[in-house]
Amino acid sequence: MSVSSPSEPESSPCSVLGPRSADVELAEEKICAVCGDRATGYHFHVMTCEGCKGFFRRSINKGVQFTCPFSQSCPITKAKRRQCQACRLQKCLDVGMRKDMIMSEEALRRRRALRRQRRLALAAPAPGGLSAEQQELIALLIAAHQQTFDSSFSQFTDYRPAVRLYIPSPQSPPEPGGGGSAVWPERLDEDVLPDVFSMLPHFADLSTFMIQQVINFAKEIPAFRSLPIDDQISLLKGATLEICQIQFNTVFNAETNAWECGQHCYTIQDGALAGFQQIYLEPLLKFHISLKKLGLHEAEYVLLQAMLLFSPDHASITQHDSIDQFQEKVALTLKSYIDHQHPMPEGRFLYAKLLLLLTELQTLKVENTRQILHIQDLSSMTPLLSEIIS
Structure with a gap:
């Protein structure tokens, strides 16, 4: 049920994310003195590259006396810095590099050993079963979720009202006066959509509201912000619709099969009134029922969202390795959390069930996109949704 509103101002993931920060541009301008x-x-004490840092430390620690074979004025550049060690060392001293700041080999060994101990401490399981690093990741994602997801939908105020028109069917004739609640429409051919899209404008506004929240969630994650803008856009295009469904499941009531969004309450029939077909709506309802029955914690919901966001399986991704590594870290954290927070037999196969549901969600996204493109009543799709489903 993800459509967007023609009334939304023109925007795209690129414009929402904004231009590259000044801090990044300044960092790129730093050069070795x-x-x-x-x-x-x-x-x-001096801004330098790794090469000159190492050269200066080795030269001082070894106490080597270099001699310039020329006039002691050799140019020191990236390409020529290895041609004359004497002039390079002198240049290091001339720009202000200090001998007294160099640590001895013994001090370096102690510092490296301390760093190794800290890394092992971060990776070691804590009493609760998670490492400190995993606990920090969960805390970060929960904070990002809570800051950007309006679970009461109190901020969902700029919308066109929901209009639920009665759809007559042979099994349920219309009541006198044309009143009554919406019922499930007749089964439709997959290429034929109903003529009445009475809920479409409202769902357009709701979907746009949720898409914006997903974008804001992603921007709260440092690992996402550190990626190139093009990679950020590719990840959002690939995962936003799926993350919307994960967030939507947090307000799903499995007893009534309704999504309770503050003062609003939606059923699967409302999706039919927005123009979606049963071939999509029936599996969608089954997905939400199955996911809700697993009884996930907030930590598991946010880890699922991060797993979907950091998917390296896009052809246009440039930072494939870093995205893959972060997704693996999230997946391992989710597995560890499930193992230690869901006692047997409740936790048996829970992680495997979640992976199967994510596969179902991918299929739902494909069908959702196909049906959005078939709803001809959306005469002017917003740039934001157009970019997401392209």
């Missing part, structure tokens, strides 16, 4: 290569930070 010794050779002009890209600097990685301040080393021994």
Whole structure:
């Protein structure tokens, strides 16, 4: 039930995410004061590259006396910095690199050992069964979710009212005066849609509201913000509709089969009144019932959302390895959380069931997109939704 509103202002994932920050551009301009290569930070009191940092440390620690075979004025550039060690070392001293800031080999060994201990401590399971790093990841994702998802839908105020027109059927004749509640329409051929889309404008506004929340959720995750803008857009295009369904499940009532969104309440019949077919709506309802019955915690919902967002399976992705590594970290955290928070027999096969449901969700997204494109009443699709489903 994901459609967008013709009344929304023109926007796209690119415009929503905004231009590259000034901090990124400034970081790219930092150069090594010794050779002009890209600097990685301040080393021994001077902004330098890794190469000059290591050269300066080795030269001082070894106490080597270099001699220039020329006039002691050799140019030190990225391409020529290895041609004269004497002039390179002198250049290091001239720009202000300090010998007294170099740690001894013994001090370096102690510091490296301490770092290893800290890494092992982060990776080691805590008393609750999760490592400190995994607990930090969960806390970060829950905070991002709570800051961006309006579970009461109190901020969903700019919408066209829901209009539920009665759809007559042979099994349920219309009541006198044309009143009554909506009923399930007759089974339709998959290429034929009903003529009455009375709920379409309202669902357009609801879907646009939820899509914007997903974008805001992604922007709260540092690993997402650190990606190139093109990769951010590709990830959002690939996962937004699926994440909307995961978030929508948090307000689903399995007893009434309704989505309770604050003052609004929606049923699967409302989806039919928006123009969607049973070939999509019936599996959608089954998906939400199955997911809700698993009794997931908030941590598991947000980890699922992050797993969907950080999917490296897009042809246009450039940072494939980093996205894949983050998704793997999220998946392992989800598995660990389930293992330690869901006692047997409740937790048996829970992780496997979630993976199967994510596969079903992918199929639902494909059918959802197909049906959106078949709803001809959407004469002017917004750039935001057009970008998401393209």
